[in-house]
Each structure stands twice: as C-alpha cells, then as structure tokens.
Amino acid sequence: MAFFSMISILLGFVISSFIFIVFFKKLFFSRNNMSEFSTLPSVPVVPGFPVIGNLLQLKEKKPHKTFTKWSELYGPIYSIKMGSSSLIVLNSTDTAKEAMVTRFPSISTRKLSNALTVLTCNKAMVATSDYDDFHKLVKRCILNGLLGANAQKRKRHYRDVLIENVYSKLHAHTRDHLQEPVNFRAIFENELFGVALKQAFGKDVESIYVKELGETLSRDEIFKVLVHDMMEGAIDVDWRDFFPYLKWIPNKSFESRIQQKHKRRLAVMNALIQDKQNDSESKQDDDCYLNFLMAEAKTLTMEQIAILVWETIIETSDTTLVTTEWAIYELAKHQNVQDRLFKEIQSVCEGEKIKEEQLPRLPYLNALFHETLRKYSPAPLVPIRYAHEDTQIGGFHIPAGSEIAINIYGCNMDKKRWERPEEWWPERFMEDGKYELSDLHKTMAFGAGKRVCAGALQASLMAGIAIGRLVQEFEWKLIDGEEENVDTYGLTSQKLYPLMAIINPRRS
C-alpha cells in the first residue's frame, strides 16, 4: 500500500513538474518571441468587403491618389486588404523616412507582383533586387560605370548633344510651322532614348535585325519593345497576386501577354549586345555600360547583364521625360514664372548658352525643378517592400511578413506639410527669396537611405539643363484647352496627352 502511495506521490510530482515546466517554457518562450514592438497598437484598417477587401475601391488605375484620399480619413499610416494580402500604406514624409532609413534593416526586401517577377527576371534589376550581395554588386556597377559623378562627367557629351538636337528640332519647327503647336514629347523622348542607347552600347541605332524574332526592327519599334511595352507590362494585373492560394489556377491570357513582352525584350537586348560585340573593332565608345559590366562583373550571367543594361535604358527614357514635360507645361501656363526664370538665366549666363556648371547658381530653376518633382512625383509609389522581422513605424506595430507601400505622391500632397499642395508654386522653395539646398530634398522624390535613386544626378542634370535652355531660347504658351489636359497615365505619372505648346524664338 505504502509502495503504491509512494508511486502515486512520485507520479503526481513528476506530472505537476512536467506541467509546470511546459507552462513555464511556454510563458518564457512566448515572452521571448514577443518582440519589443508587439505591445504597440496595430495600424488602423481601411474597411473593405469580405474576401476581396479593398480591391473594388482601387479599380481606377491610380492607387497613389486613392491612398492619398484615405490618408485624410485614416491618418498617414493604415492597412488595406487586397484580396487575401494585407498592405500597409505610408503617406507622410515622417513615416516614409522611418521606413526607408531608420527601420530599413527590418524592411529591406522587395515584394514583386507576378508581372514584375517575370519582367525583372526575378529581381535581376538594381531597383527591384533585395538588399543582398547581388544588390551591392550591381549598385556599385551602375554608379561606377554610369550614374555616379565621375561616370556622368565622362558621359557629358551625350547630354550636350541631346540638348543641341532638341534645340535644333524646335528651332526648325518654328521656322517651318510658326504658330503651329509643337509636340514636345515626341522630340524629347526620341533624344532621351538616343542617350540611353549611347550610354548602354556606345552608339545609337537606326534598326536592328533580331535573329530570335526573324525580323528587322526600326528604332521606333525598338523603343516600343524596350520601353513602351515594358511600362505597360509593369502595371498589368494578375488577379492571382491578390489570392496567392489560388496560384495553381492558370491565367493564360495574362501569362501569354507578359511572357511575350518579356521574350521580345530579351530578344532585342540580345541582338543589340551581339551587334555591339561584333562591332567592337570600330571606333564606337568603349566606355559603354555593357562593356563595363562584362569587364567588372564576371560572376553575372548574360541574361542578368542584358536585364541590367536594359534597366538603364528604361530608366533614362522615362522619368526624366515625365519631369521635364510637366515642368514645361507649368512654365507655359505660368508666364510670370517663365519670365522670372528667363531673367535669372540671363543674369547668370550673361547671354551665353546655359551650361551644367551654372546649375548650382540658378536657385529659381532648381526650385521649379523640385516643385515639379513634388507635384508630379514621377515615381508616385516606391516598389513594395516587405518586413522580414517585427518592427515599428509611426508608433505602430508592423508584424514580420507585412507588405509596405510608400506613397511618395501622398507625402507630397500632405496638407500638414505643404501649404496649398495642389498648386504648382516654386516660390515655396525660396523662402525670403533664398533657397536652402537641403529643402530641395523634402519631396523625397528620389527616395532616401540605402535604396535612394542611383540616377538622381543624371536626371537633375538632364532635366535642369533642358528646362533652362528651352526657356532661354523660346517663349512657351499652352494651346487652348491644354490646361485641362492634366491627367496622368501609367507607373510614372506620365502626362496622359503629350504637351502641345506654341513656341516663339526669343532671339534670332
């Protein structure tokens, strides 16, 4: 009997110790697992519908505008549901900076849509890669080989030729069709694409035979395949992005659209690369980005090199055009701003053609460039990021696994930060007639922190000198009805309808 009661006491002790250990371990473990942030409040949620969440509310293809409206109701940071995926949206400069700089180590990976996964060959671009060794290698390459200050000095002649060509074509227009509106985009886009090709391959091209397609493409067709179709593809929507658990269901029309664009782009890039390699004996510029990558990044595959070179072509061809076209539109609309800019240029350049070296001495030109970046944020939404560990933003808990969208357009339309944000008003950067260089970065147009735009210098030089020279040489006026044409299109706030303006030469 004593033996049995001994056993039951012992058993009782073992069981209670076991329960205690399990309980204690659980308590200890969950405490340990509870990050320092989990006591913070969760981000506010924008109400949506069961299953689809907020998808219906986002059906107009300008999510940055809808996000900005919601920020007035739900605050600068909130969460939405896109089908079964949640997305945290940041709409103020403070929260955006926190995500891009202070909390960057916890939010350094990218989350790509199905379309972008294909078009970027699974993150093989600098701009869409995760923050890893690949990113460090290719960002070093793009800065040293093309976009850093020294490389941009070496590429100066391309920019000089661009501006002379644009000037000559506009001048020819005034000679042959005075008082007829000019399509500024058609001229500027064509020249920018030329710079993009020269930087990439050391030369412009008129046409190319693409063996994989069995056809010869004209320069316009090359532009369509490398730039236009890619911009269109980047915003193509696959409904499976919103319901990843249904990814096993085929979406044939989406897949064939994207694959076709992707394959044509690679075929054209391969043809251009081959053409350059066959041509290496000729006197073309050998300081081109393709040669730089081939020499400096030997661990990369040929497909990665093709994508990295293509990246510089699409980036050079698009955002600088968007900014310059909107700036000229606003100048043509605001004659007083145009006059003030012209006077500033004349007093600094003393009748000579404006030069890049003079840009720092032209505060009003800088102010209006940055005001254009603010109002028209050429990259309104930064590619989506992903929190790989618990963190916080704006005093809210951001659990690991959250997807985060940074709405730069929303930051720049924030009424708490900007007086009358809807107005284009360069003087906001010229308080008391002076401007502070640091103020210009308040727009966050180029991002911030470790993923800051690599092309900011090139874009500022090209857009700055183009705006300055075009106002120095011509008076710009909008045609009737043009003021209403302010709609945008696509991923980068491009003007929906090309700017149509009347230009008059200022001097013979």
Ligand code: HEM
């Ligand atoms: C006005 C013109 C431009 C604007 C407003 C702009 C804006 C931006 C923004 C917002 C980012 C994202 C930052 C982030 O993910 O946090 C970015 C990244 C980038 N941009 Fe630009 N960009 C412009 C022109 C250019 C040009 C002309 C090039 C190259 C030719 C370029 C190359 C890049 C690259 C390579 C990145 C990725 C940097 C990285 O992830 O480390 N950009 N840009």
